[in-house]
Amino acid sequence: MKICCIGAGYVGGPTMAVIALKAPDIQVTVVDMNAARIAAWNSDTLPIYEPGLDDVVKEARGRNLFFSTDVKATIAAADIIFVSVNTPTKTYGVGSGRAADLRYIESVARTIAEVSTTPKIIVEKSTIPVKTAETIQQILAANTSGAKFQVLSNPEFLAEGTAVPDLFNPDRVLIGGERTPEGDAAVETLVSVYARWVPRERIITTNLWSSELSKLVANAFLAQRISSINAISALCEATGADVDEVANAIGKDSRIGPKFLKASVGFGGSCFQKDILNLVYLCESFGLPEVAAYWNQVVSMNDYQKRRFSARILKSLFNTVADKRIAVFGFAFKKDTNDTRESAAINVVRDLLAEHANVVVYDPKVPAAEIMSDVLGKGETNPRLTVATSAYEAALDAHAIAIVTEWDEFKTLDYTKIFADMHKPASLFDGRNIVDLAKLRAIGFRAHGIGR
């Protein structure tokens, strides 16, 4: 069996590396039109940072895992084609700012139609609006002579930073297909790939539309929990309640559960906002404005939470941060990843620069050039924004520290030494509730958390 995966990104790369590792008899080739990315996948420095990924790639690469820019030949030779291309929010035309931009999906479908001469199973791995399989089917049908296709939906639920353990041991694998004999056979073929390491009872099969929609709904529910606890964090700050204590108390109720209740500076990442906006747009398109407004509020609350964090810094620093040095600890959207897409850090740094602060960012995995271009735009510079190579360097002569990403190393820094090197009064704003505020106050810091 030969698998081709189109798109060597955060999903395509790790997912295919794990399939190749677990199924040594299947030849897996990941293709991308981005030659630099493919070169990185073939080098010792992979294009994405994920704990455990280097070992997986090292074991399978060259054996049955390959990375290539030869998109057409790899598609032509494959039995199963995973489509793992990006589906960003549209930035133009109808649905701008909310709908998913499906041009990469359509372009892939057209390429598959153009080069295929043998039967193929096409698997939607990308997150897409419900009914996209129909679009793919129509494009294939209109552009091929003879080759038979089955389109399946197999959304990916891995979270960045834990991609490898998530793929090794998924809560579930979801596969949607057409309820026809041919559709059932295609579903079974894909089930047999995952069944090599995923217990059969955790592989759920559904119709196409349930599978496509479940991905958007899963992300909407997860993000909703974060916006809910973040909304409560504002109330905690107003009342003297502690949001972590509240989260612990409610999370003990088995109907609520303890996970995903960590109040923060706001959720980031390439998925949550994009997928909720996509869901909102779908609801509006199907004439359900009340449902759309309900889910849109999850994103509005997240924007509010990010603004609230910057506003609190400003207010605590006597309503002016102009020319003050602010150290920002962390820039990735969460720990254990170098991904900065939609990171709350971008908003916080921009807010501080707008107030004419001198901002010094430190992140253990995000390159300086990425930080500069995320905040300022490609190739732009601003003398007020610099990047440090350690937390200590960033905090030197600073008036305040803002912890924006929950990297473990920020929990064990020598805060006594850091305090000694800062302007007084020295403030610390913990946007992740990872440091002990009482200890910091004992050192002399004016220490603030989220919702406490």
Ligand code: NAD
């Ligand atoms: P990404 O931007 O990191 O990777 C996508 C890759 O596809 C890029 O390298 C791009 O060059 C390539 N590509 C686009 N069009 C192509 C074409 N026609 N031919 C060849 N290559 C092409 O994106 P990602 O984060 O891996 O996400 C991919 C999809 O998976 C999205 O739909 C996303 O919503 C979904 N998803 C992402 C995550 C996540 O954690 N990042 C998790 C679950 C699902």
Ligand code: UDX
């Ligand atoms: C998410 C989904 O979890 C995953 O299933 C899906 O496949 C892709 O989208 P990801 O965005 O990689 O994964 O990371 P996730 O762990 O969900 O975190 C998203 C954001 O929410 C991060 O900024 C994180 O810091 C924040 N978060 C998460 C909180 O603020 N509080 C929490 O309790 C959990």
